[in-house]
Amino acid sequence: MKKSAESTIGALASINILPEYKNYRVPTPGSPVLVNTLVTLKAPPSTEQQRTAIDLIAVVDVSGSMDGQKISYVKQTLQYLLAVMNHPKDRLSIISFNNVAKLEAPLCPIEEGKLKLSGVIEGLRATGGTAIWSGMELGLKVLKEQKESSWKRLLGISERPGAKRLSSMFVLSDGQDNNHAPQKYKDLEAKLGDLDCPVFTFGYGGDHEPELLASIAGSRGTFTYISDISIVQDAMAAGLGAATSINMSAIKLNLTVPDGVKICQLSTPYQTETSANGRTATVSIPNLFADEGRDIFVELDVNSSNGEIIRVNGSYVDQNNARQFLGPVDCNVIFTDNEISGVKPNLSVTVARLRLAAAKASTEAVNAANGCDISGASEIVRTVLSSIVDLLVSFHGSNTLSEQVRWLRSDIKADAPSADYVKVQRSCFDKAILCFHANDAQYVESFKAIYADLESVHNSVSSRYSYSTGGHAYAVHFANQMQQQRAVTAAGTHTAMMYQNVSSRAYEMSSKASRLAKH
16 A cells, blocks of 8 residues: 555554755756655654563773773673663673783673672773674573573473564774784674674774774674763763663665656665665665664655655564564655756755765765874865865855955965864854744754764874874764764764664663752
8 A cells, every 4th residue: 555755553563765955947858857865764662661671791901001990991891781680581791802802791680689789890800912703602602502591402492483683793992903813803703693692892992903893893782982981881881871772673765666666775884785776776784772762864866756756665574573664655756847047955965875885984074184184184074174165155145245255255365274274174164053933943963963973074084193192083973974874982982862762861870860860
């Protein structure tokens, strides 16, 4: 049955499709019309009064670089994690690693083993090198062995239908992996995926290897840069909130376009497959947290159409291990012979465009800086900041605003420092933002957040010193957040609140309230 541009089934997930514009000119032979659309998948909110139990594997770096204050803070953080894991069936395992991995504590019920686990935490000592994969490999072994308890294996009894136990892995590291083995990480990612176990990585300080930790987290979990040790508790608490709120997994979206329309490009970090004729495509998403959304930017070439340009349906596995189905959802636009001018785009699509541009610029800037081209890295970010201003100015159709921006930019000298150029662009951006209507407030906040974080990326890559003292980690953290559209803690970037889910935010707020109550 044909449905409107949004489909919601009870308290289940929903699919929404938005075109960038409502009206387009009629395509002519040999001159197709480019139509950008935004497909959004929204996870349902958490409806359970008590969250699902979790098996959490804490993989902790105890290499020599963690000695001193860092290992002390890690111990405090793990003790805090022990306190907030309050479901009666929660289980925690602690694995330490330096050159090799050690099982400090097997999966242990929190209620029964809190004292034992607390003693294990206090006994952690920092020494040796860093081999992250060894700790993860041992964590994988623990999960596999505990997937079913011994008596269930003996009796051949599996978990009762509807009784789903979540599992996650937290990896805490501050150093370079001096036993880097790319293939091992690929194998581990596949095996953890088979166990439906997301990995949340936390990089301590500016000297860690952010690309590796971001890669380890992949699209199932998150990578969080811990720039300040004071935010670790919030990050860990919020990570637990996110990990325990996964209510969609094994998600598959099917995109179909009618005759005369072709799918040109899908902008998403997830696995995609497009047919040779561009008429169909699939997107596979590992999981979503409760109340999370995912945007997929779809570029379409329209040679002919009666108005319908794309249809989407999908399916996923819910918290009770039941397969649920979504859609189909259609998207229609109006094709006209009349002249189209002065029409503003759908700002939700604009936010998605800016998100993609920010992620691409940050990634390219990191690549340039890694190649010792600091000036090139700065220029990449400056160019995107300028293009964002141009895009926002174009929405208003104001000659006065355009002249003001042109006048401000004319004051920049060719040999001006990069920081001066960015400062002038900020003035132009602020003028463009002031012209938006009050009804556009939510979009304006997103524009501001993305722009501010891009400015921070620019500062991160503006010199070799800033890049080597945390800038590298920040830029990778931001790019990963923009690509994955996922954040655990609101700390670290302005855009984090755009993607942090409700459960994660609640745990983070609880963490802050708990600390304030002690002072």
